[in-house]
Amino acid sequence: MSTSNIFKLPDVGEGLVEAEIVAWQVKAGDIVAVNDVLVEIETAKSIVELPSPYAGVVAELLVADGDTVEVGTPIIRIGGSAAAPEESASPATPADVPAEAPAMKPLVGSGPKADAVRRRPRAGSPAAVEAAPAAPAAPAPANRVLAKPPVRKAAKDLGINLADVAPTGLRGEVTKKDLLSHRDQQAAGPAAAGDFWAHAPGPAVAEDPRIERIKVKGVRKATAKAMVDSAFSAPHVSIFVDVDASRTMEFVKRLKVSRDFEGIKVSPLLILAKAVIWAAARNPSVNATWTGDEIIIKHFMNLGIAAATPRGLMVPNIKDAQELSLKELAIALNALATTARAGKTQPADMAGGSLTVTNIGALGIDTGTPIINPGEVAIVAFGTIKQKPWVVEGEVVPRWVTTLGGSFDHRVVDGDLSARFMADVAAIMEEPALLLD
Amino acid sequence: MGAAQQSATGIGSENGTRVGPAGASAGVLQPHTVGERDMVQLLDAAGNRRHEDTFGPYVDELDAETLRGFYRDMAVVRRFDAEATALQRQGELALWVPVVGQEAAQIGSGRAMRPADYAFPTYREHGVALTRGLDLADLLKLFRGISNGGWDPRENNFHLYTLVLAAQTLHAVGYAMGIQRDAAADSASEPAAVVAYFGDGASSEGDVHESMVFAASFNAPVVFFCQNNNWAISVPFEVQSKVPLVNRAGGYGFPGIRVDGNDVLAVYAVTQWALDHARSGKGPVLIEASTYRVGAHTTADDPTKYRASAEEEAWRAKDPLQRLETYLRAEGLADDDFFAQVKNDGDELASHVRRATLALGGANIRQKFATVYAEAHPLVAEELAWFENYEAGFAAADTQTSQGGAA
Numbered sequence: 001m002s003t004s005n006i007f008k009l010p011d012v013g014e015g016l017v018e019a020e021i022v023a024w025q026v027k028a029g030d031i032v033a034v035n036d037v038l039v040e041i042e043t044a045k046s047i048v049e050l051p052s053p054y055a056g057v058v059a060e061l062l063v064a065d066g067d068t069v070e071v072g073t074p075i076i077r078i079g080g081s082a083a084a085p086e087e088s089a090s091p092a093t094p095a096d097v098p099a100e101a102p103a104m105k106p107l108v109g110s111g112p113k114a115d116a117v118r119r120r121p122r123a124g125s126p127a128a129v130e131a132a133p134a135a136p137a138a139p140a141p142a143n144r145v146l147a148k149p150p151v152r153k154a155a156k157d158l159g160i161n162l163a164d165v166a167p168t169g170l171r172g173e174v175t176k177k178d179l180l181s182h183r184d185q186q187a188a189g190p191a192a193a194g195d196f197w198a199h200a201p202g203p204a205v206a207e208d209p210r211i212e213r214i215k216v217k218g219v220r221k222a223t224a225k226a227m228v229d230s231a232f233s234a235p236h237v238s239i240f241v242d243v244d245a246s247r248t249m250e251f252v253k254r255l256k257v258s259r260d261f262e263g264i265k266v267s268p269l270l271i272l273a274k275a276v277i278w279a280a281a282r283n284p285s286v287n288a289t290w291t292g293d294e295i296i297i298k299h300f301m302n303l304g305i306a307a308a309t310p311r312g313l314m315v316p317n318i319k320d321a322q323e324l325s326l327k328e329l330a331i332a333l334n335a336l337a338t339t340a341r342a343g344k345t346q347p348a349d350m351a352g353g354s355l356t357v358t359n360i361g362a363l364g365i366d367t368g369t370p371i372i373n374p375g376e377v378a379i380v381a382f383g384t385i386k387q388k389p390w391v392v393e394g395e396v397v398p399r400w401v402t403t404l405g406g407s408f409d410h411r412v413v414d415g416d417l418s419a420r421f422m423a424d425v426a427a428i429m430e431e432p433a434l435l436l437d
Numbered sequence: 438m439g440a441a442q443q444s445a446t447g448i449g450s451e452n453g454t455r456v457g458p459a460g461a462s463a464g465v466l467q468p469h470t471v472g473e474r475d476m477v478q479l480l481d482a483a484g485n486r487r488h489e490d491t492f493g494p495y496v497d498e499l500d501a502e503t504l505r506g507f508y509r510d511m512a513v514v515r516r517f518d519a520e521a522t523a524l525q526r527q528g529e530l531a532l533w534v535p536v537v538g539q540e541a542a543q544i545g546s547g548r549a550m551r552p553a554d555y556a557f558p559t560y561r562e563h564g565v566a567l568t569r570g571l572d573l574a575d576l577l578k579l580f581r582g583i584s585n586g587g588w589d590p591r592e593n594n595f596h597l598y599t600l601v602l603a604a605q606t607l608h609a610v611g612y613a614m615g616i617q618r619d620a621a622a623d624s625a626s627e628p629a630a631v632v633a634y635f636g637d638g639a640s641s642e643g644d645v646h647e648s649m650v651f652a653a654s655f656n657a658p659v660v661f662f663c664q665n666n667n668w669a670i671s672v673p674f675e676v677q678s679k680v681p682l683v684n685r686a687g688g689y690g691f692p693g694i695r696v697d698g699n700d701v702l703a704v705y706a707v708t709q710w711a712l713d714h715a716r717s718g719k720g721p722v723l724i725e726a727s728t729y730r731v732g733a734h735t736t737a738d739d740p741t742k743y744r745a746s747a748e749e750e751a752w753r754a755k756d757p758l759q760r761l762e763t764y765l766r767a768e769g770l771a772d773d774d775f776f777a778q779v780k781n782d783g784d785e786l787a788s789h790v791r792r793a794t795l796a797l798g799g800a801n802i803r804q805k806f807a808t809v810y811a812e813a814h815p816l817v818a819e820e821l822a823w824f825e826n827y828e829a830g831f832a833a834a835d836t837q838t839s840q841g842g843a844a
Contacts, residue, residue, distance in 0.1 A: 045738075051526050172745060
């Protein structure tokens with residue numbers, strides 16, 4: 001038996017440290033020649049095909065599609081040579097047929113990971129193959145969106161997919177102006193409702209181009225699984241309470257202008273978070289986990305905040321929130337939101353939550369029946385706060401009113417306990433001064 | 438870009454201003470003479486031979502063997518380029534600078550040179566290197582980081598690659614002035630000229646201006662050969678210049694020729710003419726070869742970020758190899774056997790380059806410290822010590838990673 005060769009991930013750019021394995025083009029057992037394409041990788045700069053440095057039989061793929069691996073990591077083992085190793089196949093293109101699949105075709109791919117909002121079709125993808133198979137000037141894969149780095153950065157910051165923006169710049173480039181006017185349009189109405197009925201943008205179902213299919217993966221898949229697991233294992237009970245949050249609004253207003261909170265974003269969510277922590281201490285069973293034969297009560301509060309992020313729904317939590325002062329809690333909430341919006345929430349940020357708050361009021365919704373984050377037994381939905389008629393001492397007066405909703409795992413939290421917990425939270429929203437208690 | 442924008446007066450009447458053209462009075466510069474579509478072409482994109490009085494005869498006198506040689510060189514350097522790119526992707530080179538699309542500009546100009554002439558390349562003149570007789574494997578030493586050069590420039594009169602943009606144009610003019618002085622001192626010395634290669638991006642560098650001023654002032658025997666490949670990394674040519682670069686020659690007072698850079702015959706002919714001009718003491722010439730960088734600027738670049746694929750397709754249709762192949766076949770100057778042989782030659786060169794590159798070993802950075810100064814130097818010693826310390830720390834971390842790391 002001859003020895004096998006290990007191919008380590010090279011630095012294909014200048015000074016890159018890692019790359020994502022996008023798609024293996026070979027599998028164990030395949031025979032490869034020198035310069036046969038092994039794998040497509042995506043670096044911070046581009047998508048690149050790696051040609052084999054060795055001839056032989058693929059013994060083992062050492063990393064999987066989707067893995068992000070450091071430069072220098074062994075990625076494939078190629079066993080005993082089946083062909084003379086120095087007899088290299090012409091990489092990508094025979095020298096005498098420049099027109100079809102030229103050797104120096106542009107590095108197929110999109111850019112830095114963060115702005116890879118839509119991956120453009122690749123050479124050799126089914127779409128490209130179907131089109132005019134033998135024509136020498138076969139249509140090239142559609143180019144990705146053209147935009148300068150500051151515009152890409154701005155799009156990323158705004159959470160806008162550059163492919164959605166109508167370009168007006170030189171050579172069809174998306175300019176900063178295009179991006180901003182797109183944002184303004186978006187703010188004015190639901191995104192791209194105008195041509196929604198026209199056709200489906202993604203891979204369409206063959207028989208009906210108006211049907212769009214979206215592959216379930218990643219965060220969507222994880223969210224779906226978690227919600228089904230929770231909804232169909234924990235018997236949910238949901239209760240609601242209307243609250244006069246006028247004093248909370250005043251309190252928030254005072255905090256905003258206080259010197260102590262200068263430069264810190266303060267919102268009613270801060271008071272609610274504090275209220276939930278306070279109420280959980282008085283009703284510890286809501287801050288628990290059901291294991292089947294045990295109820296685990298947590299004497300700490302890792303307060304989860306449900307957040308819509310560019311990658312989907314995430315529930316990062318603030319660790320040991322019970323230890324934080326009001327100001328520290330405000331800072332922690334802001335940091336959590338910023339990280340989530342940037343799509344940089346780490347798995348550790350989401351692990352070990354004990355109770356969750358979902359701020360549906362931010363979207364103008366009054367209330368709902370949220371599904372409990374798996375592993376927890378309670379979730380609080382914070383509705384929008386708006387002026388409503390409220391009866392005070394026999395008089396109808398306009399007050400800032402909100403609805404608090406809560407879902408509880410009935411295996412752990414009975415009706416009376418959930419009611420007491422919600423009443424405690426409501427009490428703080430009505431009179432934040434109770435927090436001084 | 439329309440002709441109006443190329444008006445040398447530069448004062449348009451758009452936007453409702455009252456300023457019109459400056460007119461034709463004595464003292465008013467008249468518009469340049471070479472437009473965007475103007476260029477010398479002897480073989481069009483479809484492979485048809487074009488008649489041309491001045492430059493045509495240079496090609497008429499070529500035999501079939503030479504014409505086939507043009508094709509062979511272009512095809513072989515393209516194959517070489519693909520291999521070098523693959524070697525970079527396999528981690529054997531730090532970087533590679535692809536040449537695809539510019540083969541005709543390089544082979545045509547390189548083939549027009551005589552052994553006594555001297556070429557000053559940028560970092561992309563792999564085709565010129567081939568015509569000068571270099572072992573192309575030597576080109577890879579620089580890109581592997583094991584040499585500051587890779588060959589002895591005096592052996593083939595092919596200077597080292599210059600990575601500092603446009604710097605070589607000054608060196609080239611200086612060298613040309615040296616040839617001039619040698620000739621003055623020894624009338625028996627062989628007449629020779631210099632070719633200074635540069636690109637459209639480099640044309641905006643001050644060095645190019647200075648070199649052209651000196652070349653004109655001293656009537657130096659130098660041919661400025663600009664491969665205008667339309668992209669300075671991500672900057673398109675229309676940002677680089679409002680008019681074809683060849684018009685600049687008029688400002689310096691020497692001849693300029695715009696040539697189809699994807700037509701190897703035309704490039705060969707105009708370069709012959711320019712070199713004859715320079716060697717015979719008539720001074721510098723500027724050639725602008727209109728071509729296109731079909732691939733990436735380097736292996737670290739991704740052109741899909743800044744240009745549309747339709748543009749690349751349009752240029753692929755003007756491929757320099759394809760049109761010469763069409764011509765050779767139509768004229769009965771080459772057959773299938775020839776093209777098979779060329780492919781074979783390319784593959785052989787590629788495997789030679791691969792073998793040679795893998796045998797080069799790794800970079801010896803300590804040797805770099807040792808050759809900064811001829812004698813020991815305290816600062817270099819200090820920096821070497823820092824480096825050794827840094828490396829030692831790195832190795833330790835490496836070991837830890839591999840112990841704890843996943844397979």
